[in-house]
Amino acid sequence: MENAMFCYQCEQTMGGKGCTKSGVCGKTPEISNLQDLLIYQLKGIACYAKPLIEDDQLIDKEIVKFVENALFTTLTNVNFDAQVHVELLRESQKIKESLRDRAPEGNYPDPATYNLSETKEKMLDDAVKAGIMYDESLDADIRSLRMTVLYGIKGISAYGHQARFLDYHSDQLDNFYFLGLEATTNDDLTLEDLIRMTMRTGEMSVEVMKVLDDANTETFKHPSPHKVNVNKVKGPFVVISGHDLKDLEMLLEQSEGKGVNIYTHGEMLPAHGYPSLKKYKHLVGNFGSAWQNQQKEFDEIPGCILMTTNCLMKPRETYKDRIYTTNVVGWDGIKNVPLKEDGTKDFSEIINKAIELGGYKEDEEVKEILVGFGHHSTLSHAETIVNAVKNGEIRHFFVIGGCDGARPGRNYYTEFAEKVPKDCVILTLACGKYRFNKMEFGTVAGLPRLLDIGQCNDAYSAVRIATALADAFETDVNSLPLTIVLSWYEQKAVADLLALLSLGIKDMYLGPSLPAFISPNVLQYLVDTFNIKPISTADEDLKSSLQQAN
Known part of the structure; x- marks a missing residue:
């Protein structure tokens, strides 16, 4: 039983039905099942949080942040490190118990009353009941809408995480994580109720995008049209991928004057439009194409890579020693750059490694594309x-x-x-x-x-x-x-x-x-x-x- 899984959250899912042996994304049954259990725990936390929210009690922002980050960890191509999931599961149990002590008496569903087992092995045994298809008698349309709400909330958490890193959030949205997750456990909700909750998830998605837009444009100023070179420039370099503009800004500040070029990759490309970022002369261009080509494009690359959010694919041995992650992104055996107490990160190891690798020997002819039309x-x-x-x-x-x-x-x-x-x-x-x-x-x-x-x-x-x-x-x-x-x-x-x-x-x-x-x-x-x-x-x-x- 232990090597079975079921996941159908992404477009590439096996046969358009579901991954059952291993994820097309590269996730193992172990990771998939730990993620199921983590979501189960978050639903349990939400069941205790909901009556507190309805009673106008505040849910600590550290708990919100935990739920947001844990949700984001389970997104496709974000984190493949089992130990990280085990630590998150242990933390989720502490949070659940703290809210359980505060919540009113009542009949709570299984995700709330469940208590986490001690060992990873036991957790994996327990994960069976957290599986998407565990309740075979559940109405297919109810299941479908619950999953749509859940996946919408996962998407929202990625944007919320990005905005919170810039100290922007919305209280309405913070409460919605709990209200939305609770709805996916609530057997009293009809199809109509769940359709309403699905639309509410959409409204909260608009809200989080507005918050993130404010965060990005107020922090880095409104993007304006800017030409970006998509070819190689001579010299040592770091390629930064993902979405988090704050990580890019810190990397640019720390690498300035060190003779290291910075390239954006994937979803980081639009960063070139923001005045506070494009002022850095060593932000020289954009590297490669979309995320799914990274294994080929990063192969034996003479520079370093920093992954700030998804999408991370299984790193090949040829560049495993020069790819780093930060935030909730992770792969077993890859270095993660942590956030320090003072809210900064130290990227010096990446910068020094890039210098040591030497980078490109010569310039390619400049080819430019235009970005920055917010x-x-x-x-x-x-x-x-x-x-x-x-x-x-x-x-x-x-x-x-x-x-x-x-x-x-x-x-x-x-x-x-x-x-x-x-x-x-x-x-x-x-x-x-x-x-x-x-x-x-x-x-x-x-x-x-x-x-x-x-x-x-x-x-x-x-x-x-x-x-x-x-x-x-x-x-x-x-x-x-x-x-x-x-x-x-x-x-x-x-x-x-x-x-x-x-x-x-x-x-x-x-x-x-x-x-x-x-x-x-x-x-x-x-x-x-x-x-x-x-x-x-x-x-x-x-x-x-x-x-x-x-």
Whole structure:
């Protein structure tokens, strides 16, 4: 029994149904089962926290932070270190007991009354009852909605963690972690209740993206258009991946004047648009492509890599000695750079190692792409955009974004972008853009046709841009000449999707495949209510988008 697992939280899940022997992401049954048990514990904590919140009692922010980080640890491609999970499980038990002592008497569900076993072996035995499919009699649609809420909350936790690192949070959101998690254990909730909770999860996803947008733009100033070199520069270097701009800032400060170049990677690319970051001359460019190519691209690399958030893949031996993690990211045997008491981190080992490795011997020819079109920058051109639409220069807007992944079927997004007519504008975000962001798209109405609005959390920017345009045309977002084409991979994309649905946005295309945790009835509900469409072919979907607009 011990080497069985069940996980279907990401797009690449085996056969589109679920991973049962080992995770396509590289996670072992041991890690998967410890993660199930950790989520079970967090649900138990939430069951005791909910009545306290309803009684207007405050839940300590350290507990919120623990729950947020523990949720984030279980996201796809974040942490593969069993010992870290065991430590989190032990901490979760202490927190659960402290809330149990404060909570009113009552009938609490199993995740609340369960007490953690002493040893890892025993924990793994216990994890069976925390499995997604453990209760075989559970209604498929109830299970589907519970999992959708849970995965939405996991996505929210990644953004919340990023904002909290910059000292930004929302009390409403902090409480929602507990209220949302409790709902996934509550047998009294009907399908309608859970649909409401799913939409509430979407509202909280909008909230967390707003908090993170404030955190990033107030800390590092509003992004503005900036050209980024995507080729190699001579000299020692560190590649920084993930989402956490604060980690990048600390790395830039500590490496300044040391002759070490810094490259962004993956979702860190939009950092080049922020004035407080792009002022550093040794932030020289962006390295490689999307996350799923890292094993090939990092192979025998003559520099160091720092992973700040997901997505981490199993490091090859050829670079295992030069890849580091920080925050909740981890892999057994890889060094993690901890946060010190004073809120700083020491990146000197990485910087020194990079100098020792020597870096690239010569410059490659400069090739630049443009980033930095957040809502602030894009809306500074609002009048131009509105006039261009009114006089027929701009026919349609396409938001093509989301997560990238390794499975076939993602060429659809490249082909779609290539085939978008010349009188249309493409807004892109998250790492899905690596499918086409190095191509030449030219301009329309004096604006670049490809506008990079940022990271996956900048779905908020896309919404801000869309609502501002809708206001300018005195209409609603669904009546704009706008089509949203999403690629999903992990749980942040689930949060983004729920955010867009909670805002009532219809007619979105979703791919490359549909989530395995969405039951046929729940899918039908989404189709009936929001007219969500699975992607078909680029030609078909492009044609119907432009027809709908006419």
